Amino acid sequence: MKRVYLDNGSTSFPKAPGVSDAVKNFMDNVGTNVNRGGYEEAYAAEDIIIETREKLCKLFHFDKLRNVIFTPSITYSLNYIIKGYLRPGDHVLVSSMEHNAMMRPLQQVKQLGVEFDRIPCTRDGELMVDKIEEMIRPNTKAIMMLHASNVCGTVMPLQEVGDICHKHNLKFIVDAAQTAGSFPINIEQMHIDVLAFTGHKSLLGPQGIGGFLVSDEVAHEMIPLVTGGTGSVSDSEFQPEFMPDKFESGTQNIPGIYGLRAALCYLEETGIENIHAHEMELCKAFIEKIDALQNEKIRLVGVRDMNKRGPVVSFDFIGEDNAEVSFKLDSEYGISTRCGMHCAPNAHKTLETYPQGTVRFAFGFKNTMEDVDYAVQAIQKILQK
Numbered sequence: 001m002k003r004v005y006l007d008n009g010s011t012s013f014p015k016a017p018g019v020s021d022a023v024k025n026f027m028d029n030v031g032t033n034v035n036r037g038g039y040e041e042a043y044a045a046e047d048i049i050i051e052t053r054e055k056l057c058k059l060f061h062f063d064k065l066r067n068v069i070f071t072p073s074i075t076y077s078l079n080y081i082i083k084g085y086l087r088p089g090d091h092v093l094v095s096s097m098e099h100n101a102m103m104r105p106l107q108q109v110k111q112l113g114v115e116f117d118r119i120p121c122t123r124d125g126e127l128m129v130d131k132i133e134e135m136i137r138p139n140t141k142a143i144m145m146l147h148a149s150n151v152c153g154t155v156m157p158l159q160e161v162g163d164i165c166h167k168h169n170l171k172f173i174v175d176a177a178q179t180a181g182s183f184p185i186n187i188e189q190m191h192i193d194v195l196a197f198t199g200h201k202s203l204l205g206p207q208g209i210g211g212f213l214v215s216d217e218v219a220h221e222m223i224p225l226v227t228g229g230t231g232s233v234s235d236s237e238f239q240p241e242f243m244p245d246k247f248e249s250g251t252q253n254i255p256g257i258y259g260l261r262a263a264l265c266y267l268e269e270t271g272i273e274n275i276h277a278h279e280m281e282l283c284k285a286f287i288e289k290i291d292a293l294q295n296e297k298i299r300l301v302g303v304r305d306m307n308k309r310g311p312v313v314s315f316d317f318i319g320e321d322n323a324e325v326s327f328k329l330d331s332e333y334g335i336s337t338r339c340g341m342h343c344a345p346n347a348h349k350t351l352e353t354y355p356q357g358t359v360r361f362a363f364g365f366k367n368t369m370e371d372v373d374y375a376v377q378a379i380q381k382i383l384q385k
């Protein structure tokens, strides 16, 4: 059976050309640790790591190379930030569309006295920006939010929120899981204090590598959640205060960094604006073709305006079991989608798709218009049965 992968919101597949070769090259030909060995291969690996930090700085318009921190994924990054930066008595604002990578650590620190409120979003997942200022309290420390919803693709207005943070002296912490590598993000211009990313989605790198880019001020106030060997100041039992060592203890995922570097090279060569344009063309055609079916059973969840969304498209198949639709897409047509809550229960409450969830189709750089047509036909046939 033909296979069409439309679960790029979960993880991109395939990865960028060159990623698997880079990982293999490290495993077969380099293989060393860094910061720990005074020999050529270790220096070569160190260079690759520095180059990867440089590429991330360039991509996100950030000028503090040492403040690019690697972690296993954005889930770890958000845990480091939430648990290392927030203190009892602090208050933060989040959107009502957050992923559990944000909400579960926040619910955990709530038990310790950190408070949060959710900025409401519309039934399409659009942030009600005009509500923000009235929600700011004297103890509000930060606004934390995702850039684009992993449920319906709606994009948050980062510049507007960043301007509000700047005006009120709040830190701005962004979960760029769904956008890093396919949307322009300008840390400086958007007043972002911490940008968290994961390597395996639109950055097109391997699983197991992510990180965050952090301002000096936040880095200084953050307590490192994980401490240990860094290969530096090894005569001391105390964690170094300097960056990136403060937050990078233990052996790094060096094969992952090699893979991520290769992915970043590909993104630079191709241009993220071209990847974005391609994915959005598919997204637009998909929505238009589903609309043309004029089937009342299909409700598009999220905004229609292509300037306010990404290529993650969710449908609620009214009167159908969404899980069954997703199952049939896979078993009868070879189309991989993701159904259910997408780790974002409150997003589904906002979108009025709780508890039935949605079926999510997420386009990636290698999908084609043929894939779009195939998915539309499959949906049509499933609904006719």
Ligand SMILES: Cc1ncc(COP(=O)(O)O)c(C=O)c1O
Residues within 6 Å of the ligand: 009, 010, 073, 074, 075, 076, 099, 101, 102, 146, 148, 149, 150, 175, 177, 178, 198, 199, 210
């Ligand atoms: C918006 C958002 N944040 C965080 C995550 C968690 O990503 P990871 O599993 O790579 O840590 C995801 C993954 O789906 C996501 O979509």
